[in-house]
Amino acid sequence: MIDIQGLKKQYKSTVVLDIPELFIPKSECFGLVGNNGAGKTTLFRIILDLVRATEGNVRIDEEDVSQTENWKWKVGAYLDEHMLLSYLTPDEYFEALRKIYRLSEDDLKLHLARFEELFNGEILGKKKYIRDLSKGNLKKVGIAAAMMGNPEVVMLDEPFENLDPSSQNRLKRLVLHEKENSQVTFLISSHDLNHVTDICDRIVLLEKGNVIKDIKEKAIMVDELNAYFGT
Amino acid sequence: MVLQLIRLELLKSMRSTSFAKSALVAIFLAFLAIVLLAYVLLLGIVLKDVLEKVLESQDAYATLSGGLIYFFLFEFMYRYFTQQLPVIEMERFLHLPISKSKIIHFLLGRSFISPLTLIVPLLFGPFAIREVLPRFGDVAAISWIASVILTSWSLHWLMLWFKQKFEDSLMGIGIVFAVLLLGAGSNYLGWYNLGEILRPVFDWSLTSPLPVLIMLGVFVGMYQLAFMYYRSNAYLEDLTEEENIRFVNQELGFLSRFGLAGEFANLEWKLIIRHKKPRTYLMLAGFFLLYGLIFYTNPQYKTEEGFNHLFVFVGSFITGIFMLQYGQLFLSWNSANFDFFLQKREGVEALVMGKYLLFVVVSVLCLLASIPYAYFGWDILLIHVAAFFFNMGVVMHMVVYLSLWKPKPMDLNKGAMFNYEGVGIAQFLMIIPMMVAPYAIYLPFALIFSQYIGLVAMAIAGMAGIIAFKPLSKLSVKRVLNNRYEISSSFRQEI
Numbered sequence: 001m002i003d004i005q006g007l008k009k010q011y012k013s014t015v016v017l018d019i020p021e022l023f024i025p026k027s028e029c030f031g032l033v034g035n036n037g038a039g040k041t042t043l044f045r046i047i048l049d050l051v052r053a054t055e056g057n058v059r060i061d062e063e064d065v066s067q068t069e070n071w072k073w074k075v076g077a078y079l080d081e082h083m084l085l086s087y088l089t090p091d092e093y094f095e096a097l098r099k100i101y102r103l104s105e106d107d108l109k110l111h112l113a114r115f116e117e118l119f120n121g122e123i124l125g126k127k128k129y130i131r132d133l134s135k136g137n138l139k140k141v142g143i144a145a146a147m148m149g150n151p152e153v154v155m156l157d158e159p160f161e162n163l164d165p166s167s168q169n170r171l172k173r174l175v176l177h178e179k180e181n182s183q184v185t186f187l188i189s190s191h192d193l194n195h196v197t198d199i200c201d202r203i204v205l206l207e208k209g210n211v212i213k214d215i216k217e218k219a220i221m222v223d224e225l226n227a228y229f230g231t
Numbered sequence: 232m233v234l235q236l237i238r239l240e241l242l243k244s245m246r247s248t249s250f251a252k253s254a255l256v257a258i259f260l261a262f263l264a265i266v267l268l269a270y271v272l273l274l275g276i277v278l279k280d281v282l283e284k285v286l287e288s289q290d291a292y293a294t295l296s297g298g299l300i301y302f303f304l305f306e307f308m309y310r311y312f313t314q315q316l317p318v319i320e321m322e323r324f325l326h327l328p329i330s331k332s333k334i335i336h337f338l339l340g341r342s343f344i345s346p347l348t349l350i351v352p353l354l355f356g357p358f359a360i361r362e363v364l365p366r367f368g369d370v371a372a373i374s375w376i377a378s379v380i381l382t383s384w385s386l387h388w389l390m391l392w393f394k395q396k397f398e399d400s401l402m403g404i405g406i407v408f409a410v411l412l413l414g415a416g417s418n419y420l421g422w423y424n425l426g427e428i429l430r431p432v433f434d435w436s437l438t439s440p441l442p443v444l445i446m447l448g449v450f451v452g453m454y455q456l457a458f459m460y461y462r463s464n465a466y467l468e469d470l471t472e473e474e475n476i477r478f479v480n481q482e483l484g485f486l487s488r489f490g491l492a493g494e495f496a497n498l499e500w501k502l503i504i505r506h507k508k509p510r511t512y513l514m515l516a517g518f519f520l521l522y523g524l525i526f527y528t529n530p531q532y533k534t535e536e537g538f539n540h541l542f543v544f545v546g547s548f549i550t551g552i553f554m555l556q557y558g559q560l561f562l563s564w565n566s567a568n569f570d571f572f573l574q575k576r577e578g579v580e581a582l583v584m585g586k587y588l589l590f591v592v593v594s595v596l597c598l599l600a601s602i603p604y605a606y607f608g609w610d611i612l613l614i615h616v617a618a619f620f621f622n623m624g625v626v627m628h629m630v631v632y633l634s635l636w637k638p639k640p641m642d643l644n645k646g647a648m649f650n651y652e653g654v655g656i657a658q659f660l661m662i663i664p665m666m667v668a669p670y671a672i673y674l675p676f677a678l679i680f681s682q683y684i685g686l687v688a689m690a691i692a693g694m695a696g697i698i699a700f701k702p703l704s705k706l707s708v709k710r711v712l713n714n715r716y717e718i719s720s721s722f723r724q725e726i
Contacts, residue, residue, distance in 0.1 A: 050570055052716040072576035082570040082723060085498060087505045087643075099487075099494045100575055129505070 001026040001153060001185050002047065006056030009042055009209070017042050017209040019056075024187070026152070029179055031200030032189040033225065038206040040189040041079065044155055047187070048077055060153065076151035078142035078159075086131035090123045090141050093130060094148070101149035108148075115144045118170045135162040143171065147178065154178075155187040160195050168195060175199050193229065197221045259659070264346045271350055275357040291362050299379065300429040306383060307410055310347060310390045335461045339454070342391060343384075351383035352376075363437070371437040378436040381446035388453035392460050486588065491577065495585030496592075502564060506643035509557065509564065516553035516593065520600055523549055527607040537682045538610045540674070543689075546611070546618035547669050549604075550597050551626060554590040555665060558630035559658045561586065562711065566640035566722040573719055583631075583708050587700075590627055594619060617686040617693070621669055624696025628703045629668065633661045635710050640722045 002024040009017035017039040024030050032040050045051040047058050049065040057064050060071040077083065085093055098108045112124065118140055123133075130141060139162050146154050160168050176199055178184045190196040197203065203221055205213035205228060213228070215221050225231075274281075279291050288294040359376040367375075397406065436442035486493040486500070503509040523545055526532055532539040548555075557564075565572065565582065572578035598619045605612040672692050677685030696703065711718065 048574055050573055050716070050719050069576050072574065072578075075574075077574060079570070082568055083574060085502075085568050085571060087502050088498070092501070096494065096498055100491065100578075 001028075001061065002187075003059040003062075004047075004056070005059070007043075007046065007053055007058065008055035009039070009046060009051070010054040015209055017046070019043070019209075019211055022204070022211065024185065026185055027179065027183040028202060029175070029186040029188070029200040031196040031203040032187065032206065033191070033193065033196060033203060034189075034206035035229075037208075039209040040206055041157055042209075043206070044077070044079055044157055044187065044189065047155065048075070048079070050079075073149070074152040075155065076146040076148060076153070077155040078139075078146040079155070079157040081138065081142075084130050084138070084142055084145070087129055089127065089129055090133075091125065093141065093145065097145055097148050103149065111148055112144065114174070115140070118144070118167060118174060120167070136164060136167065139163060140167070147184075150182070151184065153185045153187065157189050158191065159188060160190055160192045168192075172199055193222070193225050193231070197225065268346055268349055268353060272353040272357070275354040276361075278354070278358045279362045292366065295358065295362075296430045296433045299433060303382060303386065304410055304413065306351070306386055307390070308407070310386060311394065311407055314345075314347060314387070314390050314394065315342070331462060332458075335458060339388075339391065339457060339461070343387065348384065348387065351380050355379050367437045374436045374440055374443050375433065378433065378442045378446045381443070381450045385446065385450045385453045388450070388457040392453070392457040395460065395464075486592070489584075489588055491581040492584035492588055495572075495581045496588040497585075499564070499585055499589055502643070503557075508641075508643050512556050513553065515556065516597065519552040520549060520597065522552075523601065523604050523607075523611070527604060527611060538608070538614065540670075540677065540682075542611065542614050543618065543669055543673050543686075544666065546614040547622055547626070549601050550594055550615055550619040551622035553593045553597065554622060554627055555630060558586075558590060558627070559634055559661060560638070560641065561631055561634035562638040562718060563641045564643065566638070567643070569719050569722045573715060579711050579715065580708050583711060584704065587627070587631075587704060591623060594622060613683070613686055617690040618669065620690045620693030620697070621672070622693070624693030624700075625672075626665060626668060628696060628707070629664055630661065631704075631707045632710070633664070634658070635707060635714070638718055638721070640724060 002022075004019055004022040006021070007017065007019040008015065032043065034040055042051060046053050047060075047065065049058075052066070057066065059065070060075065063071045065071055085096065088096065094108060094112065098105070103111070112119075115123075122137055123140060123144075130138065133141065139159065143156060143159055146156060159171060163171060172195060175186060175188075179186060179199075186200075188196060188200065197218075201216065201218070203213070203215045203225065204211055205215070205225070213224060215224055278295070282288045282291040282294050286294060356376060359372045359379075363375050364372040393406075432442055486496045489496065503513055526539075526542065526545045532541060562569065572582045575581075598615060601615050602612065604615065669689060672689050673685040675685075676688040
């Protein structure tokens with residue numbers, strides 16, 4: 001699904017990301033962990049072609065992301081507020097996305113119904129602009145938007161941050177459900193080791209831009225990570 | 232403590248990224264402020280002569296005193312549009328162990344340090360020396376100028392209170408219009424002479440110190456008014472105004488017919504009416520429709536045959552002002568959510584096309600709204616139509632192309648006046664080709680053949696541009712796509 005070859009990102013002389021090779025197969029739940037400044041968000045941004053790679057490239061289904069645009073149909077993402085239209089209400093925002101993704105109104109209803117539990121009645125039908133929402137609700141809107149249009153890949157940066165404990169669990173269930181039913185590939189970065197090891201089949205640990213651990217066995221994940229982070 | 236606050240303020244402006252990046256713009260603005268103030272001083276020095284020679288007044292003092300109230304009404308207007316509210320700064324101090332009163336005194340005091348404060352002393356100070364002093368004596372001159380200055384400075388505090396209380400509400404706009412009408416209506420319609428009503432107050436100040444004391448009281452009172460209001464509203468929830476969502480919910484439904492670009496044009500429309508800065512730009516486009524009244528009715532610009540060459544400029548302004556102003560900051564408007572468009576397939580194309588669409592729609596509306604100018608002669612309608620085509624075909628592409636030179640992020644919720652966020656050198660230099668372009672086409676034909684041929688040439692050049700719309704707009708889209716990494720990373724920075 002996603003194939004990274006010889007990827008390097010350099011700001012002047014500092015290398016912030018250096019990944020010789022990384023392949024993420026379809027329907028894998030890929031977890032990305034690492035300390036602050038390890039390059040998690042930069043990697044996501046390069047995959048989404050928001051930041052230029054200094055060397056190497058990212059391919060999604062054999063398409064080089066910096067050359068074409070067709071892959072954008074297959075990828076949904078929520079990294080930060082820059083990806084929202086904060087001057088709309090959530091309803092208007094989903095409506096705008098519906099038109100962009102050419103969905104029918106019923107499609108949208110079905111889609112939002114899946115998030116009913118996560119939204120907890122606080123998002124839809126409220127006369128409030130996205131910019132006035134609380135951080136947690138902002139995140140929920142972003143996550144729901146990222147999963148719109150039946151994407152094959154969903155990328156979420158710190159999805160559990162700012163969510164209340166019950167919302168965190170609901171989100172986890174939602175991700176597992178999507179993975180099971182629609183074969184969606186998830187890329188999730190997180191500082192919450194418990195959540196990320198719960199839902200992900202594979203964890204990659206970044207340190208100063210390098211992949212230092214690539215763990216695919218659920219059994220040893222938690223121990224290895226705890227050993228690294230000293231928790 | 233206050234020193235500490237001042238130090239923090241200085242650091243903030245020194246270290247803001249926009250300062251470092253646009254130091255040139257800052258220098259230019261400071262230079263501009265000095266030049267403007269110098270002009271005000273110059274006008275102040277010759278004010279006596281202007282009144283006597285140009286207005287053929289026998290008694291310069293009497294004329295001025297009679298007109299002072301109009302000046303203050305005018306001051307009310309320019310203060311309303313340009314004065315900045317200091318509250319935005321308050322947020323970052325409120326949680327600290329500094330008393331609220333101290334913070335507010337500091338912020339109010341800081342707002343007083345502004346070129347606006349100097350306008351009245353510079354304008355009327357020299358007049359007091361040249362006219363009032365010789366005629367009424369030095370005590371009278373001091374007393375007179377003091378009461379005039381105190382009136383102006385009272386307006387400063389009044390405006391701080393007024394803007395915070397009524398800004399963006401219909402009430403506030405209503406009051407501003409009432410003030411406008413009060414000034415304009417009184418003399419034209421001859422109901423009453425406003426000037427004569429307040430004149431005795433200033434005359435009185437020549438003979439008695441009482442008016443100065445009264446104005447001092449008003450000055451202190453206004454400060455108290457502003458202070459009390461800010462003091463009792465020094466909460467985060469009060470600082471950020473709740474907007475009334477009903478007023479700003481309209482859609483331009485017909486735009487949806489133009490596909491994805493139309494959808495984005497619709498979103499852009501919502502962006503415009505839901506943020507302060509673009510809303511002001513839209514309102515200005517409305518005001519500029521009246522711009523023609525100044526020129527077309529002025530006998531000074533009447534010519535024996537044909538029309539004044541200057542009208543071409545007026546025409547292109549009236550039909551294209553929104554495009555010129557809004558287009559200047561083409562992508563900066565979307566700086567807060569540029570990643571959204573990048574991440575959508577064909578999102579950037581649709582964004583750029585949507586903007587083109589919006590420019591065309593607003594320009595057509597401006598053209599239609601300006602049809603009544605035909606009352607001043609059919610020539611004017613012809614000028615407007617020619618200018619419209621030229622704007623659509625040539626100027627629009629120039630604006631967009633130039634504005635894509637290093638776009639900068641900006642905060643859409645700050646006011647529009649004297650807010651130079653997002654403005655770079657490009658935006659300043661841009662205005663030159665915008666003004667020159669219509670004349671570059673029009674003038675040669677107008678001088679060699681006739682003015683109407685000149686207009687036809689403009690229209691034809693515009694049509695050519697409209698026909699070549701596809702390749703030309705592709706050029707802009709390509710430019711955005713090629714620079715997408717730089718643009719999106721600069722937009723992600725803190726302002």
